[in-house]
Amino acid sequence: MKIELRKARSLFWSIALLAIFGTTSVSAQSPSFPIAQQINCDGPQGDVEVRACIRLNYEASDKRLNEVYKQLISQLSGDERALLSEAQLGWIKLRDKTCEFEVYKSRGGTGYGGFLNECLDRMTKQRTAELEQYLK
Template sequence: MYYLFPLLVNLLAFSSSYTPSLTAASTTPDLPKMHLAQKLNCNNPQTQVEINQCSNLSYQNADKKLNAAYQKLVPKLDRTRKQKLIAAQQAWIKFRDASCEFERSEYEGGTIAPSIYLGCLENLTKERTQQLQEYLKSDY
């Protein structure tokens, strides 16, 4: 009986260490935090876990670029257009997340599902960033 107690304590500690993160003012959906034990080589990932981690890093980079373009555009707009952009961006985030959830659903339960989801997020985010950058080129 006493030999089960340390095992139970370790199991509870491990299971409570996984907590999804939520970024308040970002376009990042609720993704689990990933902790790297060693330096990750995204030029040559060796396991599905590494592929998923690299996909997450790649998406996070695309999301930073999107947010930078958005932050540059907002101050250039008058109040009415700013409100319309905010509404459009909120709708786009919902669309992006739902669309990528659908894409991931084909692989539900598989180890590749996270990288499919993150790859979708990255691609749609890059497309939206290009749109915002085109708006920036226009005269406001």
């Protein structure tokens, strides 16, 4: 029994090491190996690309929100800065919980992540517009 167990362990580790080093060596030998496929969000093909584009849209909106927030907070005094910071943290919690509620019935489905990111994107764009008004 011990011999069979040792053989099984040895075989497991041999396969595991082969998988690790085999994958690494193939990647290392192929400098043109694509890390990620480029997605055309002007005309996504299939559900996977649609969901990826929705996620990318949200990430871009979140990046823009952070830029506007940093620009605004740099113009404020200490008390105003503290109030905006507190308000923004509260808004993030509100946004996240609102979107979780909005897509709650979709949880467990294949579209859940996309629906969630659409909500996050929409609310983030709204918040960005609100903060931009304070810059005027």
